[in-house]
Amino acid sequence: MLPLKPCLPRPASSPPTGPDWLHEIKHDGYRMFAHRDGKRVRLISRRGVDWGDRFPLVVAAVEALAAGSCTLDGEVIACDGDGLADFELLRYRQRDDPVTLVAFDLIEIEGLDVRCEPIEERKAELTRLLLSCRPVLVVNRVFDAPGPDVFQHACKLGCEGIVSKRRGSRYAGGRTHDWLKVKNPDAPAVRREAEEDWSR
Numbered sequence: 461m462l463p464l465k466p467c468l469p470r471p472a473s474s475p476p477t478g479p480d481w482l483h484e485i486k487h488d489g490y491r492m493f494a495h496r497d498g499k500r501v502r503l504i505s506r507r508g509v510d511w512g513d514r515f516p517l518v519v520a521a522v523e524a525l526a527a528g529s530c531t532l533d534g535e536v537i538a539c540d541g542d543g544l545a546d547f548e549l550l551r552y553r554q555r556d557d558p559v560t561l562v563a564f565d566l567i568e569i570e571g572l573d574v575r576c577e578p579i580e581e582r583k584a585e586l587t588r589l590l591l592s593c594r595p596v597l598v599v600n601r602v603f604d605a606p607g608p609d610v611f612q613h614a615c616k617l618g619c620e621g622i623v624s625k626r627r628g629s630r631y632a633g634g635r636t637h638d639w640l641k642v643k644n645p646d647a648p649a650v651r652r653e654a655e656e657d658w659s660r
Contacts, residue, residue, distance in 0.1 A: 464493050464567070465633030466506055466533065469623050469641035475607030476624050476640055482579070483603045483610040486621040486641060487545040487562050488649040489537035494522050494561060497529050503536070511536075518561045521596035525589060529571050532586070533631075534563035534600070544618055547649060563590060564600040564623075565631055575631035582631065611642055620649045 475483065492511065493504040501522045503511045512519045515536060522532075537545035538559050550559065566574055566586040574582055583602060590597050603610045611622050621643040629638035643650050 464495075464504060464508075464531070466491060466493075467565070467631050467633060467639060468635045469639035470635055470637055472624075472640040472642050475611045475622060475642050477607055480627050481607055481624045482627060483605070483607050483622050483624050484564060484600050485614055485619050486623050486643070487535045487537045487600075488547045488620045488647070489535040489545055489550055489562070492534060492536050492561065493567070494518065494532040494534065494563070495530075496522050496525065496527065499523070515559055515561075517596050518559060521561070521593055525593070525597075527570055527589060530569050530589065531567035532561070532563040532597075533565040533567055534561050536561050545620070558595070560595060561597050562600045563597060567631065577630065578628045579625055579630075580627065607642075611644075615644045615646065618644075618647065620644060620647045 490511070491506050495502045495504060501512060501519045503515055503518060505511055518536065522530075536550070536559055538550040538553055538557065540546040540549060553559065563586060565579075566582045566589070568574060569585060569589065574585065583599070587599050590599050607622070607624050614622050621641060624640045624642070626638040629636075632638070
């Protein structure tokens with residue numbers, strides 16, 4: 461398996477503007493690598509722990525992919541009745557409660573490391589791979605609309621915020637200026653983080 465170091469967005473006070481950026485919804489869940497090598501599937505957290513036992517439905521969906529090996533980067537979420545990611549539902553779920561892996565990047569496919577490929581090509585290959593995997597595996601939608609407009613709609617929906625990604629960028633481990641994160645100040649995730657910081 462390739463050494464996995466997640467690409468992390470840098471915080472920004474406002475979304476970038478202009479045609480050089482793609483925008484995605486930031487979901488409130490657990491960041492996770494889904495890695496398949498033959499018949500073995502692992503769900504690896506940011507701390508390197510295999511969470512496959514916690515999310516057997518995701519494991520089964522990755523096992524069913526038409527690829528002998530692949531590594532996806534995404535967010536495991538649980539949705540409320542309105543289809544919005546709800547961290548509390550995820551935190552207190554039972555083992556077989558439905559969850560979704562919202563995949564936003566492709567790291568490796570059939571043994572080929574694609575991290576140096578442009579983000580548009582990685583997204584296209586990821587979309588082809590997950591074409592018929594709903595509802596357990598989905599590709600995080602990319603919006604071509606102006607960043608401020610996407611952020612405004614994300615806030616209205618109650619989402620955590622957005623992540624903007626520079627066109628043509630590669631997947632780089634660690635913090636990168638090619639991914640920018642803007643948080644919705646009214647989102648539960650932001651309030652939760654503020655409460656945790658205050659209690660320390």
